Amino acid sequence: MVMIIELSAEETKRRFGVAIPIRNFPYQLNHREENNVKLVMEYIGIAYSPEENKGANSVKHLCDRGNTFEAVSTFPKAHTAEEYAEEHAKVMASLTDLHIMRFDIVSAKEDFVTIRYTATGTHRGAPHNGIEATGKRAEWTAAGNFIIDEHTGKIKHWWKDWDKMRMWKQLGWVKPPDAEFL
Known part of the structure; x- marks a missing residue:
């Protein structure tokens, strides 16, 4: 049986370098799993930082050569973890205060x-798809599953799922505004 604990922002910062609380975390990870979580947290810390994410080169050192990224419905132009950082920087140009409030769950098993x-x-920055800043705030969830290359210790593959429609509706990015998505 796996014991689940919660980590405060301070504990997560000390352990993984990112000051974001984790609500559900396995009590014990082996050394390899701990390093893999640290790598993913470093990537996320850069990709979600308006100051640090300057596009693909910001995260290149964390990504395996030939890595792949899949999120067809949310980032169809991104096919690598570096391309995701590039596309995400564009989203952050619109949402200048975008940040992760908490990790709802973080887990690791071997190289996964x-x-x-x-x-x-909040949409206070650049236009998004031609929509000028709405001043509206949104809250949403997303999930990522990563495979870390066991030899290089870098990101080999990443699948991302994102509650994009919830976010877009709250921000006023869905046309018409009363559109429903089932």
């Missing part, structure tokens, strides 16, 4: 790391 998080942001 999974995360689910809750994020927030």
Whole structure:
């Protein structure tokens, strides 16, 4: 039986370098799993930082050569973890205060790391798909599943799922505004 604990922002910062609380975390990880979580947290810390994410080169050192990224419904132009950082930088240009509020769950088993998080942001920046800043705030969830290359210790593959429609509706990015998605 796996014991689940909660980590405060301070504990997560000390252990993984990112000051974001984790609500559900396995009590024990082996050394390899601990390093893999640290790698994913470093990537997320950069990719979600308006100051640090300057596009693909910001995260290149964390990504395996030939890595892949899949999120067809949310980032169809991104096919690598570096391309995701590039596309995400564009979202952050619109949501200048975008940040992860908490990790709802972080787990690791061998070379597999999974995360689910809750994020927030306000459209105060650049236009998004031609929509000028709405001043509206949104809160949404997303999840990522990562495979870390056992030889290089870098991100080999990443699948991302994102509650994009919830976010877009709250921000006023869905046209018409009363559209429903089933």
